[in-house]
Amino acid sequence: MEQKNELIVCTGLSKTYGSVKALDSLDLTLGGGRFIGLLGPNGSGKTTLIKLLNGLIQPTAGSVLVDGQTPGVHTHSVVSYLPDRGYLNDWMRVSDLIDFFADFYADFDRVKANDMLKSLQINALDRLKTLSKGTKEKVQLIVTMSRKAKLFLLDEPIAGVDPAARDYILNTILSNYSEDASVLLSTHLIADIERVLDEVIFLKNGVMTLHESVDTIREEHGKSVDMLFREVFAC
Amino acid sequence: MLKLLKYEWKACARICLPLYGAMLLMSMVSALMTTERAQDFMSGIPTAILGMLYFAMLVAVFVVTLVILIQRFYKNLLGDEGYLMFTLPVTVAQHIWSKVIIAAVICCLSGIVAVLSIAILGSGTGLFTGLAMLIGEFGRIIVVDPNVLGYMLEGILLLLLSTISGVLYLYLCMALGHLAKKHRVLMSVVWYFVLSTVAQFVFSFVLIGMGNGPMEMVVQAIGDMVVGVPPQVLLHGVLLGFCVATAIPGAICYFGTHYILKNRLNLE
Structure with missing residues (x-):
């Protein structure tokens, strides 16, 4: 049952915005139980790929399958997505947001969410509007990671929070996904996450230039992912 | 849901x-x-x-x-x-x-x-006493001619349908405006006026068409058909016809909005 392990299958996946090719015929297969880093400079197509996986945009050409289906109601129920921006509205309290997630996602773990709120000292009765930018990001990350999803799509999850919280968040991510779940995390802060990665994908101008396991990189190239990244994307 | x-x-x-x-x-x-x-x-x-x-x-x-x-x-x-x-x-x-x-x-x-x-x-x-009288009178008429209740329900349905159609129309304008790369709010407003003008054109076209041309024959045919039909049935027909006429643009707006949100969505 090799088939079952294919969480993401992209074939010839392309997306153009007007005349700009954001993603150029990408072929990619990702399995379960992996922690994958999606790395590349700004504008290399990381967010585009993640949006395609979420069905937030439709491919110009090619196809994308998540858990065997095109993005839709089913994939949304098994994918936990953290966008690269704030989606919080201004009228809910943190506790309302927890209720909201618990209402819509069957795999949402309310206890876990409340525990995390407590450890990060966020008051559940605070209004979302009054939270600082960093706290908002933390709240979004908490609700994202409180699900028992098959796939976590995290778009720049650690860019906006302070280094101390960053460690906590990374540990949260690590300790919160089950064995057969995968995490696809886009970032350009490689050094921070290198120790936890299983695989890396390098994107450059919408083209995948590398997809390898971290161990292979260390063995074959004899260098860390961070060093390789700086080399590949040297300006 | x-x-x-x-x-x-x-x-x-x-x-x-x-x-x-x-x-x-x-x-x-x-x-x-x-x-x-x-x-x-x-x-x-x-x-x-x-x-x-x-x-x-x-x-x-x-x-x-x-x-x-x-x-x-x-x-x-x-x-x-x-x-x-x-x-x-x-x-x-x-x-x-x-x-x-x-x-x-x-x-x-x-x-x-x-x-x-x-x-x-x-x-x-004394508006309330007047109102009470009106409602009482209404009740009497309904007993005499149950059709009145039908007219009323049809009227309410028409009102409801036109509200829904109107809302869907606004949604379609916003969805169309969203297709633009920038100035999306402005484009929504532009679409609102463009679509309103087009709708007016279509409407007046149909009206003119009723007076002459192929539409005239249709109108004539309908006219021939309704001869001898009791006026109550005719009024029901007209009201329900209006309902359908309001629902059609609403349905068009709905499918347009649905298509854009499903296939052309591009959040900033």
């Missing part, structure tokens, strides 16, 4: 309900101030000011209703909140319907509140 309706209602009710409460309270105070003794007080200046405030409030109810209707769709689905909404395990159709249903509900509520507040305002002038 029920959950979507629940949160949509919560989001709207938190603004609407206090406003309705204030509106009704205002009309009660105004009603008290229109008594003769109150009008004599300070040469009636407070009464006049209150009257103006009341009118402003009435306008506010309608403006706020419209703003909520637009904002709930634009911010919640096409703004940053769309990142959350469109990754929920629900279909695009469910999103649109939950918005339309709640929008129709708050439109109806606003209308009812407005009527109610006017009724309160006029309560001193």
